[in-house]
Amino acid sequence: REKKRKKKLMGKVSWPGWLSFISAETAVWCLCPWSDPKRQVYVGAFSSVSTGVAVMYMQSPPVNSLSLDFLTEFCINLEKLEMDKSCRGLIVTSSQPKVFSAGLDIMEMYGKSPEHCGEFWRAVQEMWLKMYSSNMATIAAINGSSPAGGCLMSMTCDYRIMADNPRYSIGLNETQLGIVAPFWFKDTIINTVGHRTAEMALELGLLFSPSEALKIGLVDQVVPEDQVLTTATQAMTKWLAVPDHARQITKSLMRKPTLDKLTSSREADIQNFVSFITKDSIQKSLRVYLEMLKKRKG
Ligand SMILES: CCCC/C=C\CC(=O)SCCNC(=O)CCNC(=O)[C@H](O)C(C)(C)COP(=O)(O)OP(=O)(O)OC[C@H]1O[C@@H](n2cnc3c(N)ncnc32)[C@H](O)[C@@H]1OP(=O)(O)O
Numbered sequence: 001r002e003k004k005r006k007k008k009l010m011g012k013v014s015w016p017g018w019l020s021f022i023s024a025e026t027a028v029w030c031l032c033p034w035s036d037p038k039r040q041v042y043v044g045a046f047s048s049v050s051t052g053v054a055v056m057y058m059q060s061p062p063v064n065s066l067s068l069d070f071l072t073e074f075c076i077n078l079e080k081l082e083m084d085k086s087c088r089g090l091i092v093t094s095s096q097p098k099v100f101s102a103g104l105d106i107m108e109m110y111g112k113s114p115e116h117c118g119e120f121w122r123a124v125q126e127m128w129l130k131m132y133s134s135n136m137a138t139i140a141a142i143n144g145s146s147p148a149g150g151c152l153m154s155m156t157c158d159y160r161i162m163a164d165n166p167r168y169s170i171g172l173n174e175t176q177l178g179i180v181a182p183f184w185f186k187d188t189i190i191n192t193v194g195h196r197t198a199e200m201a202l203e204l205g206l207l208f209s210p211s212e213a214l215k216i217g218l219v220d221q222v223v224p225e226d227q228v229l230t231t232a233t234q235a236m237t238k239w240l241a242v243p244d245h246a247r248q249i250t251k252s253l254m255r256k257p258t259l260d261k262l263t264s265s266r267e268a269d270i271q272n273f274v275s276f277i278t279k280d281s282i283q284k285s286l287r288v289y290l291e292m293l294k295k296r297k298g
Pocket residue numbers: 062063065098099101102103104105106107145147148149150173174177179180181182273276277290293294297
């Protein structure tokens with residue numbers, strides 16, 4: 001079923017201009033500027049940096065929530081960049097104002113069949129596995145809030161730069177929704193900020209302001225909002241100054257044990273997720289949270 005859906009999405013890719021890969025509302029835009037300039041297809045808010053670095057703009061209005069379709073498109077684009085040997089670096093950012101990513105799309109987990117929840121969770125795993133193991137040097141240019149799954153996505157990158165706007169926040173706030181971040185979310189934040197800080201952050205479901213996130217090492221740099229992308233571009237030169245093979249092997253040494261834990265238990269993790277998320281009590285927590293989000297808006 002997943003293969004079928006992927007095939008359907010792949011069908012939308014127009015070769016060789018696959019960079020213009022886009023579907024109606026949900027899109028991950030990316031531009032590979034090192035290729036033939038004629039192939040620099042600008043669709044909407046494309047932007048680029050030079051010399052083998054791709055910029056991927058997440059564009060899923062209104063808040064870049066990670067839906068099944070969005071995750072599938074994201075992974076397809078990532079696969080293509082990964083296969084392109086001239087692409088050495090990737091910057092992930094958002095073209096949505098004020099939000100990097102609102103995390104997993106709650107609507108994919110609320111009121112859905114166990115089959116759908118399983119398919120969705122496989123896509124979340126896939127995004128994490130692909131990003132965390134990427135051969136490219138990856139930088140998250142966090143130009144807005146980045147709760148839960150959005151924080152996870154940014155933590156898969158090698159380096160994080162966040163806008164200094166105190167209204168933005170980042171963190172794994174799952175417990176605030178009445179849900180539990182799975183072991184690989186937990187492992188990723190431990191690898192990023194250390195065990196004790198991760199323990200407090202996870203149990204309390206803390207969302208950190210940019211300056212707090214910098215203090216605990218959840219992000220590596222905080223810069224004025226209009227400088228996030230340029231700073232990411234500058235930072236990338238440092239990462240690309242290291243010979244690829246040395247950087248890639250070292251990255252794998254650091255991350256492989258964490259990656260292997262999920263790879264060897266993917267199906268069990270999906271079963272766990274499905275039986276947890278479809279529980280009446282958890283569905284109720286999600287409903288209450290969704291209502292709170294809508295009320296807060298009003
Ligand atoms: C075992 C389970 C493990 C699960 C692991 C991970 C879980 C997750 O990732 S769950 C998602 C957690 N995310 C959040 O808690 C973030 C919730 N959103 C927000 O805090 C704000 O929306 C945000 C700060 C990102 C942006 O704020 P605003 O710019 O003010 O936007 P609005 O709040 O007005 O939202 C607009 C619109 O989007 C809907 N929305 C927001 N987030 C999500 C989401 N994650 N999934 C689905 N829909 C989302 C929000 O309800 C509004 O909808 P409408 O009222 O219909 O316009």
